[in-house]
Amino acid sequence: MITFSQTTIKEIEEIRRKYPTSRAALLPALYVAQREFGWLSPEAYTAVSDLLGVPEAIARGVGTFYAMYRNKPLGRHVVQLCTNVSCMILGAERLVDFLKNKYGLEPGGTTADGRFSLVIMECIGACGTAPAMLVNDDFYENLTEKYIDEILEKYR
Amino acid sequence: MITITINGKEIKLEKAMTVLEAARSAGIKIPTLCYHEQLEKYGGCRLCLVEVEKMPRLQTSCTLMVTDGMVVRTETEAIADVRRGILEFLLINHPLDCPYCDKAGECELQDLVEKYGPTTSRFREKKRKVTENLQDPVIVRNMERCVMCTRCTRMCEGVQGASAIAVISRGGHSHIEPFSGNRYDCEYCGNCVSVCPVGAIMSRLHRHSYRPWQVKENIETTCPYCGVGCTLVAQVRDDVIKRVVPKIGSPVNNGMLCSRGRFGYEFVGHKERLTVPLIKKAGVFEEATWEEAIGLVAKRLGEARDKHGSGAIAGIASPRCTNEDNYVFQKFMRVTLGTNNIDSTARMGYAGAQAFIENIFGQGATGNIISGLSNSDTVLVIGGDPTTVNPILGLQIRACSRRGGTILTVGHVPGLQHFTPMELKPGRRQETLLLECVVTALVSRKGLPGSNQRLEEKIKVVNADIATVAGQCGLHEKEMTDFIDSLAGAGTPAVVIGKELVQACNSGYRLFLACAISYLINGRIYLLCDHANEQGVLDMGCAPDLLPGYRPLSYAEFRKRYETAWKTTLPEKNGLNIFDMIAAAGSGALKAMYVMGENPVFNLPDSKTTVAALQKLEFLVVQDIFMTETARLADVVLPALSWGEKYGTFTNMERRIQRVRKTVGREGMEDWRIVAEISKHMSVRMHYADSGSVFEEITKVSPLHRDLTYDEIAEGATIYPYKGEPLRGATEEIRTDRGMTCPEGGLFLGIDRPLFHSGTLSRMSPALGKICPDAVLRINPETAATLLVADGDIVRVSTATGSLELPAVLDKHADRSVVLVSNIFEGRGVLGLMAAALDPVLGSPVLDTIPATVERVGKAKV
Structure with a gap:
């Protein structure tokens, strides 16, 4: 059984107060749970639904609908690389191959050491500075192979 | 008046409704999948698209409201084309396993495809494969067949209020999950099963055992479980109940069922059912003929009566048996055996509580319409969880909350936790104090209405102020005043009283306080009721102090009425109640007992004492459908027909009388017929051809049931007080003594x-x-x-x-x-x-x- 830390419980209660109903607070609360546990495991859903007093089925329905919730365990760091039009024109697909060959990182997959997971994104709004990616919540643009090496070095 | 034209037919409507409802009211069929009359409108499946003049594109008729002068066409080539297209999409992932699917024959998708096509698909991609899910004990899910109409989730969330299932994932991966089975998630009501238009969610009970078109009979009857008395339809094939389905529009449950009603019918054909009479010889049961068994019972009861007097015999009636059974049983006890020693397990709470309430407010005070709860603006729940004791009544409280009503609970009610109740949770022993405080506060806020002097004199004595009580109960004054304000401001309140109050320490006093609250806010009282015919068993006079029609035995004029009707003399004194009976049996004062459809060893407190008492009897006859703990102690065991095998009536907690119908055939006798046979052997003839003639006698002798007929009951015209006379004017002192001191502390x-x-x-x-x-x-x-x-x-x-x-x-x-x-x-x-x-x-x-x-x-x- 997993449980929230006291700070997180406070944070979720704080979130709850901003909304008229418990269900309305579900999206941000799930996001906090994902941050705390790394992904939304069945236990994480239980914890959130208990804390907010929302039926578990409703919490799961919401959490599996939106793309930014992770419903399977991912690596310690999540690389989200855009391959949409602008990024593709500027070589994002080569970068996908690069990640695969150098780091063993397949789209949708996780490295053997659990360090990185790769998620292919559809446009993160950085067309002017493509190709672009997110590592966790950090934003990187004008990517090259060398630059990616430097970036990933920061995430152990 | 709104006039619209659908397919050239002019329809006049009294009130606003959707185009779909208007069409249906005029007998025009519009195909639908996601629409269901019990559910919130969704407009998701697009099959009900219609052409409306002056509107630019096809409209979903299930969500479009009619306007005056609207011209609608429901079946044109263009519409058929669109419908065919939608169905083609729905079939992309559908396995088309109709030959194997139990739903075939009553599948809405199958019917639609048969009507509109397509006959072939243009999609060549692989179909989604999902294996059939049998993890759930009573429900089988086959998500390949799902068309994502979301009827099940809307039912679960919006009507049942369980919110146990939801659409999980997105787009082509969407499926319905999970039937989690936690205490207050999945309630196994199976209402998702009844609304699923395809074979995606089905009952496992009849899996692959029949086809819908093989159902020989659809028999409408009344559920044998709790006191709500839901209408259910038993579908029968080869003398076996294959499935139980609800009926939309039925007065009590309107298309809803709970787990017990829907899935609990298999006891009827259970292999452990008693089949032949048993006589105990040298401590071992031996099979006997009916002639032998009935002869023996008649002989031994007659001997007991002649040797020890009528007072040495007692009978226990059954809240699971029909009115007819219970009427004949008490008549047998009173007329043939000459004793008022007759009672039932209604004495465990319902009987005493109802008598107490009726003494204050008059007969029929608890007979309120269950569906009316959802129209109340405030519901106060005291003493238990209505959603588990009387599930369908619980749904009405949830519906009340959904419609904006206020739910107030004393204590924590898990089944209402998602329905924003205002809870007051005092310590277990402080509930009395809290109720006193609520009464006091209501008096000071609203004053005394002045209509019931007897009660008001008692109310005036109650005095507890909020500040002190809040401190003693560990509550905030603010939450208490909010609670009391809500009660005081209620316009159409209802008070729901459960067993935890009726079977608690100081229950009499607490019930007085609950009645006082109800009086002060002018509320309707609902007394939760465990058994299907708990009310009926009382109304039939199966109580030591009551005659049929709920007439007190102590009044000579009532006794006289029945003495004339039954051509007998009735003992004047009240008989023993069920607890006295056990005590009398234990002390040796009681010599013989006749138990019909009850299991006192298990259903009365303190089984050791009950067993010892029953073992002391010279003669015990138990009539039941199973070999119960009590039946094992009997000298003679008589097998009876069960609920599913006989005709009769049940009276529910609203005091609505409803029909019970025979669904399957079985050799044997109804309870009343066995009793009548025994009576005949004791030279007191009771002439009844069938349950109808028993009921006819009831309607002749009971002033409450006067002139009722089975036909009227079938029409639903059986709301209390029927056409009869409720009892008026018989009142006793309202007791407010507290009884025992309640122990504090400990477990x-x-x-x-x-x-x-x-x-x-x-x-x-x-x-x-x-x-x-x-x-x-x-x-x-x-x-x-x-x-x-x-x-x-x-x-x-x-x-x-x-x-x-x-x-x-x-x-x-x-x-x-x-x-x-x-x-x-x-x-x-x-x-x-x-x-x-x-x-x-x-x-x-x-x-x-x-x-x-x-x-x-x-x-x-x-």
């Missing part, structure tokens, strides 16, 4: 009342057994921690009377000072451990003062 034993069982019948239902297979001990996690008990550990719970070993289940909803065990499973019933005192006012056992100890005896199985 007490309590009754777990699970949603999935009711005991006697449900434990013989394999499906309900799969949902909830065995007894457990529910314990608050904090209490468990102090006892070093972990979830799943085997614990021994002991009282002064005995002990049980059970797995512990940690339940955060349980009170810290109580451990809960159900009274359902043989050998593991909680009542047996409860040597309870009786409340001096209500006469019902006080079941919340039994000290218990809990110790861990084994580790949880991993």
Whole structure:
């Protein structure tokens, strides 16, 4: 059984107060749970639904609908690389191959050491500075192979 | 008046409605999938698209409201084309396994495709494969067949209020999950099963055993489980109930059922049913003929009467048997045997509480329409969880909340936790004080209405102020004043009273306070009711102080009426009630007992005492459908026909009389017929050709049931007080004595009342057994921690009377000072451990003062 830390419980209660109903607070609360546990495991859903007093089925329905919730365990760091039009024109697909060959990182997959997971994104709004990616919540643009090496070095 | 034209037909409408409803009212069919009359409108499937003149594109008729002068066409080539296209999309992932699918024949998708096409598909991609899911005990899911109409989730969330299932994932991966089976998630009502238009969610009980078109008969009858009395339709093939379905529009449940009603019917054809009469010879039961058995019963009862007098014989009637059975039974006891020693387990709470309430407000005070609860603006719940005791009544409270009504509860009610109740949670022993405080505050806020002087004199004595009580109950003054303000401001309130109040310490006084609250806010009272015919058994006079028609025996004029009708002389004195009977049997004063359709050993407190008492009897005859704990002690056991095999009537908690109909054939006799046969052997002839003629007699002799007929009952014209005369003017002093002092501190034993069982019948239902297979001990996690008990550990719970070993289940909803065990499973019933005192006012056992100890005896199985 997993449980929230006291700070997180406070944070979720704080979130709850901003909304008229418990269900309305579900999206941000799930996001906090994902941050705390790394992904939304069945236990994480239980914890959130208990804390907010929302039926578990409703919490799961919401959490599996939106793309930014992770419903399977991912690596310690999540690389989200855009391959949409602008990024593709500027070589994002080569970068996908690069990640695969150098780091063993397949789209949708996780490295053997659990360090990185790769998620292919559809446009993160950085067309002017493509190709672009997110590592966790950090934003990187004008990517090259060398630059990616430097970036990933920061995430152990 | 709104006039619209659909397919050239002019339709005049009194009130606003959707185009779909207007069309249906005029007999015009528009195909639908996601629309269901019980559910919120969704507009998702697009099959109900119609052409509306002056509107630019096709419109969904299920969501479009009619306007005056609207011109609609529902079947044109263009519409058919669109519908065909939608169906083609729906079939992309559909397995087309109709030959194998149980739904075929009543599948809405199949019917639509048959009508509109397409005959072939243009999609060549692989279909989504999802294996059939059999993890659930009673429901089988096949998500390949799902068309994502979301009827099931809208039912589960918006009507049932369980919110146990939801659409999981997105787009082509969407599916319905999970039937989690936690205590207050999936309630196994199966209402998702009834609304699923395809074969995606179905009952496992009849899986692959019949086709819808093989159903020979659809028999409308009344559910045998709780006091709500839902209408259900039994679908029968080859003399077996294959399936139970609800009926939309039925007055009590309107298309809804609970787990017991829908899945609990298998006891009818159970292989352990008694089939032949049994006579105990030298301690062993031997099969006997009816002639032998009935002859013996008549002889022994006659001997007991002649040797020891009528007062040495007693009878226990049954809240599971029909009115007809109970009427004939009490007539037999009174006329043939000459005793008023007749009672039932209604004495466990319902009878005393109802008599108390009716003494204050008049007869019929508890006979309020269940569906009216959802129209109340305020519902106050005291004494238990209505959603488990009377599930369909619970749905009405949830509906009330959804419609903006205020739900107020004294104590925590888990089944209403998602319905924003205002809860006041005093300590277990402070409830009385809290109710006193509410009464006092309501008087000061609203004043006394002046219509019931007797009651008001008693109310004036009550005095408890908020500040003091809040301190003693550990509550905030603010939450108490908010609560009281809501009550005081209620316009159409209802007060729901449960067993936890009726069977509690000081229950008589608490019930007085609840009545006082109801009086001060002008509320309607709903008294929760465990058994299908608990009201009927009282109305039929199966009580030591009542004659049929709920007439007090102590009034000579009522006795005279029945003496004339039955051509007999009735004993003037009230008989023994069920607890007195056991005591009298134990002391040797009672010599013979006739038990019909009841299991006193299991269903009365303190089984050891009951067993010892019954063993002392010279003669015990038990008439039942199963070999119960009580039947084992009998000298003669008579097998009766069950609910599903006979005709008759039940009276529900609203006092609505409803028909019970024979669904399957079986050799044997109805309870009333057996009793009449015994009476005949004792030279008191009772001439009844069928249950109808018993009922006819009831309507002739009972002033309450006067002139009723089976036909009227079938039409539903049977709301209390029918055409009869309710009792007026018979009142006694309103008692407000408190009875015993309630023990404080320590751990007490309590009754777990699970949603999935009711005991006697449900434990013989394999499906309900799969949902909830065995007894457990529910314990608050904090209490468990102090006892070093972990979830799943085997614990021994002991009282002064005995002990049980059970797995512990940690339940955060349980009170810290109580451990809960159900009274359902043989050998593991909680009542047996409860040597309870009786409340001096209500006469019902006080079941919340039994000290218990809990110790861990084994580790949880991993």
